[in-house]
Amino acid sequence: MAAFDLIIVGAGIVGCACADAVSAAGWRTAVIEPGPVGGGATAAAMGHLVAMDDDAAELALTHDSIRRWQAFAALPAAEFSRCGTLWVARNEAEANAIDTRIARLAAVGIRAQVLDAKALYQHEPALAPGLLAGMLVADEAVVYPPAMARHLLQQAGARGAALHLGRRVQALTSGGAMLDDHSHLDGPVLLATGGALPELAPQLPMRLRKGHLVITDRYPGALRHQVLELGYADSAHGHAASSVAFNVQPRPTGQVLIGSSREFDVTDTAVSPPMLQRMLQHAFTFMPMLRQLHAIRAWTGLRPATPDGLPYLGAVPGMDDVWVAAGHEGLGVTTALGSAQLIVDLLRGHTPAIDPAPYAPARVLT
Amino acid sequence: MTETRHIVIVGAGPAGLAAARAATSHGARVSVIDAQPAAGGQVWRHDVAHASKRAARVAIAALERVEWLAGHTVIAATGQTLLVESRDGAFDIGYDALILATGARELLLPFPGWTLPGVTGAGGLQALAKQGWPLAGKRVIVAGSGPLLLASAASLRAHGAQVLGVYEQASRHAVTTFAARLWRWPQRAVQALALRTRLASVPYRCASHVRAALGDDRLEAVEIVSPHGVTRIACNYLAIGYGLVPNTGLAELLGCALQVGPTHPAVQVDALGRTSVANVYAAGEIGGIGGLACARIEGTIAGHMAAGDSETAAACLPRRARARRFATALAHTFTLDPRLHALATPDTIVCRCEDVTLADLAAAGDGRGARLATRCGMGACQGRICGSALTELGHASPRGVRLPLFPARLDTLASTSTTTFP
Amino acid sequence: MSAPKSIRLSVNGQPVEVPSGTSVAVAVAQATSVFRRSRHGQPRAPLCGMGMCFECRVNIDGRAHVRACMTPARDGMQVRSDD
Numbered sequence: 001m002a003a004f005d006l007i008i009v010g011a012g013i014v015g016c017a018c019a020d021a022v023s024a025a026g027w028r029t030a031v032i033e034p035g036p037v038g039g040g041a042t043a044a045a046m047g048h049l050v051a052m053d054d055d056a057a058e059l060a061l062t063h064d065s066i067r068r069w070q071a072f073a074a075l076p077a078a079e080f081s082r083c084g085t086l087w088v089a090r091n092e093a094e095a096n097a098i099d100t101r102i103a104r105l106a107a108v109g110i111r112a113q114v115l116d117a118k119a120l121y122q123h124e125p126a127l128a129p130g131l132l133a134g135m136l137v138a139d140e141a142v143v144y145p146p147a148m149a150r151h152l153l154q155q156a157g158a159r160g161a162a163l164h165l166g167r168r169v170q171a172l173t174s175g176g177a178m179l180d181d182h183s184h185l186d187g188p189v190l191l192a193t194g195g196a197l198p199e200l201a202p203q204l205p206m207r208l209r210k211g212h213l214v215i216t217d218r219y220p221g222a223l224r225h226q227v228l229e230l231g232y233a234d235s236a237h238g239h240a241a242s243s244v245a246f247n248v249q250p251r252p253t254g255q256v257l258i259g260s261s262r263e264f265d266v267t268d269t270a271v272s273p274p275m276l277q278r279m280l281q282h283a284f285t286f287m288p289m290l291r292q293l294h295a296i297r298a299w300t301g302l303r304p305a306t307p308d309g310l311p312y313l314g315a316v317p318g319m320d321d322v323w324v325a326a327g328h329e330g331l332g333v334t335t336a337l338g339s340a341q342l343i344v345d346l347l348r349g350h351t352p353a354i355d356p357a358p359y360a361p362a363r364v365l366t
Numbered sequence: 367m368t369e370t371r372h373i374v375i376v377g378a379g380p381a382g383l384a385a386a387r388a389a390t391s392h393g394a395r396v397s398v399i400d401a402q403p404a405a406g407g408q409v410w411r412h413d414v415a416h417a418s419k420r421a422a423r424v425a426i427a428a429l430e431r432v433e434w435l436a437g438h439t440v441i442a443a444t445g446q447t448l449l450v451e452s453r454d455g456a457f458d459i460g461y462d463a464l465i466l467a468t469g470a471r472e473l474l475l476p477f478p479g480w481t482l483p484g485v486t487g488a489g490g491l492q493a494l495a496k497q498g499w500p501l502a503g504k505r506v507i508v509a510g511s512g513p514l515l516l517a518s519a520a521s522l523r524a525h526g527a528q529v530l531g532v533y534e535q536a537s538r539h540a541v542t543t544f545a546a547r548l549w550r551w552p553q554r555a556v557q558a559l560a561l562r563t564r565l566a567s568v569p570y571r572c573a574s575h576v577r578a579a580l581g582d583d584r585l586e587a588v589e590i591v592s593p594h595g596v597t598r599i600a601c602n603y604l605a606i607g608y609g610l611v612p613n614t615g616l617a618e619l620l621g622c623a624l625q626v627g628p629t630h631p632a633v634q635v636d637a638l639g640r641t642s643v644a645n646v647y648a649a650g651e652i653g654g655i656g657g658l659a660c661a662r663i664e665g666t667i668a669g670h671m672a673a674g675d676s677e678t679a680a681a682c683l684p685r686r687a688r689a690r691r692f693a694t695a696l697a698h699t700f701t702l703d704p705r706l707h708a709l710a711t712p713d714t715i716v717c718r719c720e721d722v723t724l725a726d727l728a729a730a731g732d733g734r735g736a737r738l739a740t741r742c743g744m745g746a747c748q749g750r751i752c753g754s755a756l757t758e759l760g761h762a763s764p765r766g767v768r769l770p771l772f773p774a775r776l777d778t779l780a781s782t783s784t785t786t787f788p
Numbered sequence: 789m790s791a792p793k794s795i796r797l798s799v800n801g802q803p804v805e806v807p808s809g810t811s812v813a814v815a816v817a818q819a820t821s822v823f824r825r826s827r828h829g830q831p832r833a834p835l836c837g838m839g840m841c842f843e844c845r846v847n848i849d850g851r852a853h854v855r856a857c858m859t860p861a862r863d864g865m866q867v868r869s870d871d
Binding site: 408474484 | 806810811813814818827828830831832834835836837839840841853857858859
């Protein structure tokens with residue numbers, strides 16, 4: 001029986017970030033992953049490091065995590081591209097809310113500026129006419145998630161972490177975990193299994209929220225910033241069975257990545273033509289030039305969604321020595337590093353940089 | 367009044383054209399779709415400098431009785447509807463029966479210098495020549511494997527190229543044994559003899575392969591390995607191909623089962639051209655590389671079957687069996703020398719679209735994880751070139767086909783004629 | 789009315805004349821051996837000749853990423869390659 005200070009189940013971006021942080025703290029770590037590293041929701045993700053200001057707890061975690069991401073700005077594997085985020089308002093209500101958003105971001109030290117219509121089109125000429133105003137968060141960036149996940153895991157491996165790749169945890173046992181090859185690992189367990197969390201912790205509610213993405217051929221200069229509609233949170237934080245929200249991103253390769261869509265409780269990962277159509281038609285209303293770009297690939301991902309949209313970060317109630325870092329919805333990449341540090345601090349009994357209460361798993365069981 | 371059956375045929379090469387002729391003979395409403403601007407596929411590709419073979423002209427005449435959609439590409443398929451894109455727009459086309467005659471592409475293996483301008487497929491340079499590519503007086507080496515090399519060499523010569531030699535990787539023994547058996551297929555024997563005559567002054571070397579293409583910004587010379595050692599030959603073009611791979615993308619998108627066993631996927635079909643999906647038939651190369659005779663007879667069978675005439679289809683079965691036997695013999699002769707799997711060096715590019723080298727892939731491990739990390743296969747060719755090469759070299763096959771089947775305008779993916787949103 | 793015997797178009801600003809019925813790929817080849825630059829800037833030209841490899845992509849009349857080997861040359865086309 002191998003003994004560890006922490007056994008991490010799942011090598012998506014969150015599990016890998018945790019492996020890196022925990023091993024850096026000197027702990028003897030094991031990581032168990034049945035599929036390719038970063039092969040789940042991480043592989044489908046846009047890789048956008050973005051602050052969403054609608055929820056204070058989400059914003060705190062996001063801000064903390066984005067700060068930590070800056071350390072990777074020069075790492076080739078990250079493909080870190082500081083394209084900035086441009087939020088666009090299509091109606092008076094959205095335009096009028098910009099100042100409040102800027103203030104909320106400023107309160108946590110994130111710099112954002114309002115753009116009037118003229119400035120908006122100067123910043124992003126391809127936008128459809130008729131938009132009222134915008135908000136530019138110039139320092140935000142995008143990364144390439146699967147390569148980052150692998151990098152973080154390699155760091156952990158270099159510090160001696162035991163990587164059980166191609167293996168699956170069959171069951172949690174008292175004192176550890178049993179793998180599908182019947183080997184047993186001894187030690188506290190951290191579940192970083194994303195949407196698969198209910199398999200090992202069925203008491204924690206988790207829903208899958210399917211999203212579509214399309215990537216185009218190379219069109220360098222077509223798009224200067226990541227662009228989102230200010231109404232994006234209505235989709236992300238809403239509870240509609242299905243919704244779309246405008247989101248485009250220039251990849252460092254010059255390719256354009258287009259999203260977004262959300263559908264609850266659909267586990268079929270095949271691309272749904274009607275959903276794709278809806279997402280694209282919505283996108284065209286913000287950026288008509290997208291119509292002529294060539295799509296090379298379309299794919300889907302399943303975001304892990306908790307009832308209140310905040311991840312579970314902390315001890316799993318009712319289980320001994322089992323912890324969880326899962327349920328990040330569409331912010332898994334953004335908040336991976338902050339989540340990992342929060343977990344390390346909780347495990348070591350240190351005071352975390354941000355208040356951990358909003359993410360406590362026990363909150364859903366009262 | 368009874369509804370006329372609408373039969374859609376994807377591919378206007380020999381198989382698709384034969385299917386069109388057979389289907390229209392029953393009065394069915396037929397549409398033929400091909401991404402190329404002209405009919406004929408690859409084997410009967412329109413040649414700007416030479417008149418078409420009579421057989422091709424006759425076959426192409428069948429298009430007069432169909433809705434002929436040249437320059438149209440199938441992008442997606444749902445239910446019994448295909449989403450089709452052309453230069454000017456996109457639309458849905460429904461069908462009662464579908465015949466897949468999407469043909470094959472060349473198997474191109476990575477080796478040092480293969481990305482240089484001037485290095486093309488063997489069939490590739492022939493296709494370019496037929497489009498009018500200037501080859502007069504150009505020094506050309508033809509290499510790789512298979513009977514396609516001879517056909518290509520003859521065609522290139524006819525377009526004015528100076529073909530310096532044909533370098534076949536199979537052994538002399540394999541090739542001469544095969545040639546000795548050609549009497550069983552008289553038509554082929556005649557073809558082969560004709561080719562040899564036209565190429566009488568062109569050296570044909572067996573057990574030879576190209577190990578490198580040399581040049582700075584374009585091809586200047588190649589290095590050839592033969593039983594006599596390594597030779598460097600200055601040339602303008604290297605036309606190199608290692609056989610053919612079925613274009614199974616649309617079949618896979620439709621859910622057609624693939625054959626177990628062959629290195630490269632082929633669609634599972636019975637002798638009457640039925641795939642595992644109801645109302646979907648397949649003919650020609652996509653059911654297994656079989657050449658022109660297989661394509662024509664299987665296209666005919668599929669056309670009759672799609673139109674509901676299984677009796678006439680069944681009468682073609684003996685001819686089909688003979689054609690398929692030849693194809694099998696061919697495949698055995700030209701199996702690839704394992705040394706070809708090791709031609710690529712660590713800095714050889716494997717994925718041309720994303721500039722991923724063999725070393726990049728090796729560093730990332732194998733399988734899906736490696737492709738995710740390097741983005742190998744995620745470029746414009748959607749893994750068609752690198753995917754088949756990696757499969758041949760023994761790496762895990764990339765995952766199944768997704769939509770869009772070919773790069774398509776976002777406008778096309780967004781188009782809908784019938785869907786309403788909640 | 790018979791088809792024109794030759795087609796006049798421009799490739800990278802250079803006038804090019806090709807016989808009627810030839811492809812844009814052929815027209816480009818008159819002007820340059822570089823159709824596009826790869827991700828790391830390497831020169832590329834047609835490989836497969838049949839629309840599978842996507843190495844022959846050029847810009848035709850403002851439309852990017854058109855496969856030259858699949859496109860018949862037309863009078864007045866403005867073609868730009870990546871050289």
